[in-house]
Amino acid sequence: MAPAAAGEAADVEHAVERTRSTWFSRIGGIFRRGLSEEIWEELEETLIAADTGVETTIRIIADVKERVKVERISDPEAAIQALKDDMVRVLEVDTGRGQIWHANGQREALPRPAIILVVGVNGTGKTTTIGKLAHAYSTQGKKVLLAAGDTFRAAAIEQLKHWGASAGVDVVAHQQGADPGAVIFDALVAAEKRDADIVIIDTAGRLHTKVNLMEELRKVNRIIQRKYPDAPHEVLLVLDATSGQNAMHQAKYFTEAVGVTGVVLAKLDGTAKGGVIFSICDQLQVPVRFVGTGERPQDLAPFEPREFVEALFAG
Numbered sequence: 001m002a003p004a005a006a007g008e009a010a011d012v013e014h015a016v017e018r019t020r021s022t023w024f025s026r027i028g029g030i031f032r033r034g035l036s037e038e039i040w041e042e043l044e045e046t047l048i049a050a051d052t053g054v055e056t057t058i059r060i061i062a063d064v065k066e067r068v069k070v071e072r073i074s075d076p077e078a079a080i081q082a083l084k085d086d087m088v089r090v091l092e093v094d095t096g097r098g099q100i101w102h103a104n105g106q107r108e109a110l111p112r113p114a115i116i117l118v119v120g121v122n123g124t125g126k127t128t129t130i131g132k133l134a135h136a137y138s139t140q141g142k143k144v145l146l147a148a149g150d151t152f153r154a155a156a157i158e159q160l161k162h163w164g165a166s167a168g169v170d171v172v173a174h175q176q177g178a179d180p181g182a183v184i185f186d187a188l189v190a191a192e193k194r195d196a197d198i199v200i201i202d203t204a205g206r207l208h209t210k211v212n213l214m215e216e217l218r219k220v221n222r223i224i225q226r227k228y229p230d231a232p233h234e235v236l237l238v239l240d241a242t243s244g245q246n247a248m249h250q251a252k253y254f255t256e257a258v259g260v261t262g263v264v265l266a267k268l269d270g271t272a273k274g275g276v277i278f279s280i281c282d283q284l285q286v287p288v289r290f291v292g293t294g295e296r297p298q299d300l301a302p303f304e305p306r307e308f309v310e311a312l313f314a315g
Helices: 009-015 017-031 037-049 054-070 076-091 126-139 154-167 180-193 211-227 246-258 276-284 305-313
Strands: 114-119 144-148 170-172 198-202 234-240 262-266 288-292 300-302
Touching (some): 054 276, 076 276, 114 126, 126 154, 126 262, 126 288, 154 170, 180 198, 234 246, 246 276, 262 276, 276 288
Parallel strands (some): 114 234, 144 198
Antiparallel strands (some): 288 300
16 A cells, blocks of 8 residues: 655646656647647657657657557647556556555555565665654554664664654664664564554665675565565665666566665655656666655655656646
8 A cells, every 4th residue: 555645746846847847848848839840859858858868759759759640639638648648657666576565556454563664875875764754654544664784884774763763653773883684583573462554664776887896786675585585575676766767777686686666755845857757667667666756754755657747737
């Protein structure tokens, strides 16, 4: 089930304001000049500049051009709607790999405890995202336990404890430098004893190019699966929206290493290149589950493709 975060449509509109005003606000004007070959080239340049990605941009434009041709669309507004529809289609990815969230709403039953492994490189907003998830689920009345699996950085442990205290949830942590596997094992045992609904596991912000660190992530996965063979129920990759196409490379490596089931796009409000979300969904077939819309605990919005696309074109 998706946490009932306070991310309303207005929050998403605010988060994509820079992307909209810098790039997507131009698209209406492009189409209204008439559906000539030149406008498709200008549209391609605009989408690529917004970090939508070359392959994804080419695919979207080819689909829209074909629909315009087949349906004999000449009205600019109808052409814009065709573009929106195709962009929504790109974002509607549901691989079925995760066991908690999917594109059509809430699962009938939440696994218990539901185990969410959160991964990503340093600086993406990973620990903050965990805190926001804990806040959202705690607000729903769920009993949440956090596992401080990032033992390489003392600040990460303290940061997670701070978020735990803020959300009113327990945190299982060892000393800096401890074996992450031991922390996670203890957290799973504690979750069982405390009858927790949800366990959210933090991991070190590993550089995606370091093979040995990726292997350690796989080890963490194996520790979880020894106790719960069908877990982790979700593997969330937190990406920094401001990193543009570099986020694509991170998503590729982490997906190969630990089978990412969903993406959180953090710091969306801080970039003019939010188009990267389309290439992630299109190229890697990994769904976006949440977007970060600000700094407050409640600033985590469940991702809705149609709402997101409409926000990009708002006004």
